[in-house]
Amino acid sequence: MVIRRSKKNDWQPGVYDIPGGTIEFGEEPEKALLREVLEETGLLVKIIKPIYIFAYLSNPGRHQFQIVYECDYEGGSVKLNPEEHDDHKWVDLEGIKKIKKIAFLKGLVENVLLK
DSSP: OEEEEOTTOSSSTTOEEOSOOOOOTTOOHHHHHHHHHHHHHSOEEEEEEEEEEEEEEEETTEEEEEEEEEEEEEEOOOOOOTTTEEEEEOOOHHHHHHSOBOHHHHHHIIIIITO
């Protein structure tokens, strides 16, 4: 599933992303993922395995990285916060190639999903 960043969002509004977010201090990445997916989408997922790591410098003093996990749907129904995301889509490989994506999602598609 991909979610579109709301036009109210201050960073890349209108661009598709996948659910996720910031790890809180001392939090395990997997627990952060479960929390963020639930907060952003209302869905419960089961983590299968990590499939992609994307690293970049967001500014000269900040190095960020993102870990993408393969997950299975466990329950819940999609409920987006319109301040953060205003649309969601369930897409296959053809569909994900056609949407406007943030950089790390583009890298995931090109380096993992299409290989």
